[in-house]
Amino acid sequence: MTLLNGLTRMSGATGGSGETLAIRGGRPLRGRVDVKGAKNLVTKAMVAALLGETPSILRDVPGISDVAVVRSLLEVHGVRVTDGDEEGTFHLDPSDVESAHMEEIDAHAGASRIPILFCGPLLHRLGQAFIPDLGGCRIGDRPIDFHLDALRKFGAAVEKLPSGIRLSAPSGLRGANIHLPYPSVGATEQVLLTAVRAEGVTELRNAAIEPEIMDLIAVLQKMGAIISYEPNRVILIEGVDRLFGYEHRAVFDRNEAASWASAALATDGEIFVGGARQPEMLTFLNVLRKVGGDFEIREDGILFRRGGDLKPVTVETDVHPGFMTDWQQPLIVALTQAHGESVVHETVYENRFGFTSALVKMGADIVVHPHGLQDGPRRVPRRNLEQAAVITGPTPLVGADITVPDLRGGYSHVIAALTATGASTVHNVGIISRGYEKFFSKLTALGADFDVLD
Ligand code: EPZ
Numbered sequence: 001m002t003l004l005n006g007l008t009r010m011s012g013a014t015g016g017s018g019e020t021l022a023i024r025g026g027r028p029l030r031g032r033v034d035v036k037g038a039k040n041l042v043t044k045a046m047v048a049a050l051l052g053e054t055p056s057i058l059r060d061v062p063g064i065s066d067v068a069v070v071r072s073l074l075e076v077h078g079v080r081v082t083d084g085d086e087e088g089t090f091h092l093d094p095s096d097v098e099s100a101h102m103e104e105i106d107a108h109a110g111a112s113r114i115p116i117l118f119c120g121p122l123l124h125r126l127g128q129a130f131i132p133d134l135g136g137c138r139i140g141d142r143p144i145d146f147h148l149d150a151l152r153k154f155g156a157a158v159e160k161l162p163s164g165i166r167l168s169a170p171s172g173l174r175g176a177n178i179h180l181p182y183p184s185v186g187a188t189e190q191v192l193l194t195a196v197r198a199e200g201v202t203e204l205r206n207a208a209i210e211p212e213i214m215d216l217i218a219v220l221q222k223m224g225a226i227i228s229y230e231p232n233r234v235i236l237i238e239g240v241d242r243l244f245g246y247e248h249r250a251v252f253d254r255n256e257a258a259s260w261a262s263a264a265l266a267t268d269g270e271i272f273v274g275g276a277r278q279p280e281m282l283t284f285l286n287v288l289r290k291v292g293g294d295f296e297i298r299e300d301g302i303l304f305r306r307g308g309d310l311k312p313v314t315v316e317t318d319v320h321p322g323f324m325t326d327w328q329q330p331l332i333v334a335l336t337q338a339h340g341e342s343v344v345h346e347t348v349y350e351n352r353f354g355f356t357s358a359l360v361k362m363g364a365d366i367v368v369h370p371h372g373l374q375d376g377p378r379r380v381p382r383r384n385l386e387q388a389a390v391i392t393g394p395t396p397l398v399g400a401d402i403t404v405p406d407l408r409g410g411y412s413h414v415i416a417a418l419t420a421t422g423a424s425t426v427h428n429v430g431i432i433s434r435g436y437e438k439f440f441s442k443l444t445a446l447g448a449d450f451d452v453l454d
Contacts, residue, residue: 019430020453025399025420028269029446034301035257035275036062036088037250039435041212043070043114044189045219045248049092050079050121051197052223056245061088062253062437069110073118076100076108092245097125106163111135111434113186116147120194123156123169132164137406140349146187150178154194154202175200175239183208183233183319192216195237196225202237209233210320211280215251222246254280255326256436259411261304262330263446265293266337266419270305271446278302283323287315287331291338312340312393317348329355329412333419335391336364342391343373353389355409358402362420365392399424407435418448425453 037060047070049056061067071081071090077100080093109115113136122129136142148158148165153176156169175198180187188208195202207213209229217227217235223246226238257276261284264271278285278297285295294307312335317325325348335342336359346352356366369388399422404410410432417424432439440452 019428021414021417021426021429022451022453023399023414023417023424023426024449025397025418025422025424027267027418027447027449029263029267029271029418029443029448030269031446032272032274033260033442033445035253035260035273036060036437038212038215038253038255039064039066040185040210040253040255041215042067042250043112044117044193044212044216045246045250046070046074046090046092047114047117047121048193048216048219048223049245050074050077050094050097050118050125051193051220051243052094052245053242054245055091055093055095056223057084057247058090058092059084059086059088059249060252061090061250063088064437065110065434066112066114069108069112070114072108072110073105073115076104077118077122105130106132109133109135111431113142116144116186117189117193119147119151119156119167120154120173120190120197123151123167123173123194124197127170128166128168130161130164130166137408139352139354139406144186146180146182146184147190150176150187150191151194153178154198173198175202175237177203179205180207182206185210185213188213188235189216192220192227192235192237195239196220196223196227197241197243198237198239200239202239204235204237205233207233207235208319211251211254219246219248222248251280252277254284255324255408257281257302258284258324258327259330259408259436261288261293261295261302262327262334263415263418264304265291265306265310265334266330266415268306268337269446270303272298272301272303274301276302283321284327287313287323291331291334293334310334310338310394312338312342312391314343314345316345319348325349325352326408328352329408330415332356332366332389332391333359333412333416336366336393336395336397336416337419338391338393340393342393344389344391345372346387346389350387353387354405355412356389358400358413359397359416361402362397362400362416362424363395364397364416365395366390396421398422401425401427403427404429404431407431411436414443418443
């Protein structure tokens with residue numbers, strides 16, 4: 001299957017396709033891991049290469065399956081993707097882009113959400129696009145209404161098919177005024193990748209401003225785009241006629257860095273994360289300090305460890321610069337070891353506490369409140385985005401037989417098994433390779449005691 005080929009083809013691919021781990025927990029994780037480019041930037045920068053008339057070079061590309069999926073999708077559309085000399089470097093040549101056949105795209109879409117971002121670039125290049133139904137982690141219903149509304153505002157015709165959506169824009173795309181109902185990362189990227197070549201100016205309001213978004217803006221500016229980032233989440237894009245290839249080193253993966261930091265706290269270890277930088281992690285570092293974690297900022301990365309007994313906190317996930325929703329799952333494993341009652345409010349996704357059931361099975365005291373903790377007016381005036389988890393610690397965790405539900409939840413399951421005393425069997429770990437490069441070899445480097453079972 002192409003996805004697997006994509007993985008084997010990627011140099012330094014993740015820890016194989018092993019689906020089950022036998023873990024013997026109770027040992028602190030100690031040592032160094034290095035994070036590469038951010039999964040949630042690299043995949044979008046690869047799509048941006050489609051917009052250029054000349055080849056692009058992208059550095060610090062992680063060997064993860066989400067990247068392999070986008071690589072296959074680009075190749076199906078005629079983009080030549082070759083490995084550069086330095087590990088994790090892609091050369092992307094879009095000179096011969098042509099439309100792929102629907103069944104080919106479907107076969108390559110994998111469990112990814114990135115295909116939706118091909119709309120704008122393909123409409124500019126080919127005047128049409130077919131996007132298969134999206135995959136991605138089951139952490140909510142993951143609608144794409146903001147994306148489709150924006151594309152229609154640019155002048156695209158959008159047709160819903162049983163297996164996906166077909167788009168066309170025979171008379172080209174025009175700049176638009178778009179006000180997002182919510183600072184959606186994906187919808188912001190959709191607008192950026194479409195507006196840069198649209199005719200006229202696009203004003204995007206209530207935009208997402210995550211570091212990965214700002215890095216995508218940097219990539220597009222290198223290509224010739226004119227994008228200005230105004231106060232109060234306003235982004236102005238002046239469409240240009242031609243864009244060219246870029247050369248870019250991706251911003252580091254702060255989600256992976258935060259995951260390993262939480263692992264150091266949970267296992268009472270000490271982990272140096274090479275490549276991690278303080279500015280993009282300020283909010284995380286504040287929460288880490290409140291939990292009783294300790295960190296040391298160095299030139300080439302950040303050292304994470306406990307600073308004593310862990311303390312309970314109340315955290316609410318939010319858009320940047322708030323506490324990222326992707327950070328709460330690994331942190332909750334550490335909070336099971338904190339002395340007292342912690343509360344985590346999840347306000348970005350509807351169902352992102354599913355992973356906690358496995359932690360409870362291991363002995364954690366976690367209660368999920370699907371409709372939040374307090375009555376009265378909703379804090380988040382959208383769908384039922386009020387879930388809260390109350391974690392009471394410290395509770396000893398004992399090894400168990402558990403199955404990984406999604407990417408970040410899966411990472412947390414493995415860390416919980418490494419924190420627990422005794423043996424655990426963790427199934428479906430292959431999903432972790434979607435976002436964590438060389439996951440198994442990193443665990444080994446940190447002294448984890450486990451076997452990969454097929
Ligand atoms: C991106 O997802 C990331 N994925 C997610 O990381 C991350 O959690 C999320 O941004 C928030 O930071 C990638 O970049 C590939 P959104 P995205 O659009 O773009 C709702 C990981 O583990 N919404 O900001 O899909 C949506 O349902 C992943 O690396 C609509 O209602 O996130 C959600 O409730 C998980 N309609 C909220 O907005 C839309 O059209 C935030 O979604 C689009 C989104």
